[in-house]
Amino acid sequence: MTAPQIVWLRRDLRLVDQPALFAAAESGPVIPVYVLDDERPGEHRMGGAQRWWLHHSLASLDRSLRERGSRLVLRRGDAVQELCRLAEETGAKGIHALHHYEPWWRKAESELAGRFELHLHDGNYLVPPGTVRTGAGELYRIYTPFAKALRRELPSLEPLPEPQLTAPAKWPRSDRLEDWRLLPTTPDWAGGFVEAWTPGENAAKAQLEQFADHADRYADERNLPSIEGSSRLSPRLHWGELSVGQVWHALADRSGAGVDTFRGELIWRDFTQNVILAFPDYQTRNYGEAFDRFPWRYDKGEIRAWRQGRTGYPIVDAGMRQLWQSGWLHNRVRMIVASFLIKHLLVDWRVGERWFWDTLVDADCGNNAVNWQWVSGTGVDTQLFTRIMAPLTQSVKFDAGDYIRRWVPELADVPDRLIHDPPAGTYIPKIIGHREGRERALAAYRQLRTG
Template identity: 65%
Template sequence: MSAPIIVWLRRDLRLADQPAFRAAAARGPVIPVYVLDDESPRYRRMGAASRWWLHHSLARLAADLEQAGSRLILRRGRSENVLSALAVESGAHEVHALHHVEPWWRNAERAVRKALDLQLHQGIYLAPPGSVLTGGGTPFKIYTPFWRALQERMPPAPPLPAPKLTAPEAWPNSDRLEDWQLLPTHPDWAGGMRAEWTPGEAGAAERLETFARRAARYAERRNLPAMLGTSRLSPHLHFGEVSPAQVWHGVANAGGSVDVFLGELGWRDYAANVIHQFPDYAAHSYKEEFERLPWRTGPEAEADLKAWQQGRTGYPIVDAGMRELWATGWMHNRVRMIVASFLIKHLLIDWRRGEEWFWDTLVDADYAQNAVNWQWSAGSGVDANMFVRIMAPLTQSPKFDAAGYIREWVPELAGLGDAEIHDPGLLRPRGYPAKIVEHTEGRARALAAHAAMKAV
């Protein structure tokens, strides 16, 4: 039997339409390995919600591999060290993997390549990051022309089925998933996540099939948080339980406004394109002037940040979104924009504090999209909303018919009518907080800070 081939897994936890598995299977026996590497990312190690998802996704992948006559090997440590040791143990010389755009994974890929024959494949995005270029051969910075150029390369190749895997003569030892302690215990805060999500390739396929039946009405429903209008595919895409090509081909013929949804897939590629150019995008404002903006700090700002995190701001639409996030690890996209704008502008708290909270609490916490979306809201990004364009939560809430959404997530207000629930005012029930800042006050403070930044 030929030497085994290692498939190094990260955010690509599927068997179908997975080029690394397919390439390795064509060359010999396959050893699938997931390395829990908290050393390479350092402070960018996965947050708590992502680790919950990872546990269940790995358990599902392990079961799928067992059914296919294979196994999932689990190891923990720095990727290059773990893979080098595994290669010695197993006699493997080749490692196949999908290329990742996050800066720590790019560094890890370079380190692995120094020690082993690393073969990288594409399969996380619609097009390889950095490959969609302007007529002058440079990467795009603005989404709209990027999306036009990406569309010229669409549709992606049809997805391929899972390959037949051959087992090696002997399996290397594996960690026990339970020993990694990825799940919360004291307290167990994941009950809402268990009720909402089914991690794994089968769960992703079911979610895609369900969304395909209503994708034609995506544009008219996607901004209504009380309605099931979005795909909820984001965590499945993030962990690679479904490929973007599978999603594209799964909905492309739905008709109606499905093109709007395909544009959101394009935004995912666009975010990767930004991170490919600016790897530290989550740490520094792209527009340098925003490093001079006088963000609020100190005890009062910290108290406001905590109120925002807990959904206790006195703004029902904001509080509903933050409570949905804490309970389910996910938040409706329109509400994400509202709560981000509120933190940045009404509370004048640095966008990076919000990005950090989302990184820890979102099951779809994606380095590229999280950073790009927060800098879009702050107005500091390469392609961003203007800082002076301040969302008014009390207007956004009735505009997008959020009464039912608020009743679900802010039960203190459930007894109020549709006319009052968006802004309870004096009807505020006992136990629900007063506004931590009035809209006019927060808006004026934000505009003054922006003017001060511009005056320097």
């Protein structure tokens, strides 16, 4: 019998438009494998919310594979060692995988290629990161010219069909998913996740179809947290339950400002991968080195209040409670809560980045770091630090009343004219006034500029 091919899965948990799986299936029997490697990412090992999603997505993928006469093999440990060990056990002649661009996975791919026949395929992004370059051959550091160049070079993105899988003569040993203990035990903080999400490829396809039907309204509705105007596809793309090519293709026959705006956000996702490709330590270091001298504050009580959604600003608190209870946060509100932490509380952006990393089901290395550095004014393509969002103004502008009532139920009966800034005695007091926070932030920035 033909020697089997191993397919190394990471954030590409799907059967359709999966180039590594498709290529392996054309070469012989396929052994799909996921290795839980908690050591390589170092301090950026998967957070609790990601682990919850991973458990359910792996279970869903295994069910789909078994329906097709295959199965998912699970191993835990160093990814390179486990894959080489599995290849020796099974007599596999090749390992197929999709390129991943987190610095720890790039290192693992390099090590594995030096020890075994590794076939790397593109398929997680619109174009392979690193291929869209300036006329001087450099990686873009500004989004707008990058987006224009990418659109010129964009391939057809016709999704690959689901492959026909052949099982190996003998299946290797596999861990039990339950033994990995990816799910919370006591207390079970993920109850709201179950209400908000159904991980897996089938649910992802259904969500894409639902979004495509109203994508033309996206530009108008995406900033309004009180309505379901977001695509909610970010965890699907992060975990690879959908390919970005599938999403782009689903909108191919649609046009208008909403669709074009959403396509721009898919391109931003590519842009952030190019940033971490160029700067592998972007999650932990200021791109603007001058901010290494910034007079950050670390008030533990204020940081705790921000995390728990008890700052006294209803829009901020609603966002942080939505994040904790559902593992996701509305895009406009992400910017508001990030700006509040950095500008009003003068807390280093890395504190927020780590909290999002632990609590978001869609916590992506590139998106998370680039977006936090964008808000903080420390990044490659960034807003100025002096742009300080006013939470109360933002709440009114984007009509967040019903959003606040849902996530801050103690304000459920407050009328529209008071909901954004409840009077004293109606809600917990603000931990800092907006004007006071703004002036303190500007003073700190002036201190940085004057040395």
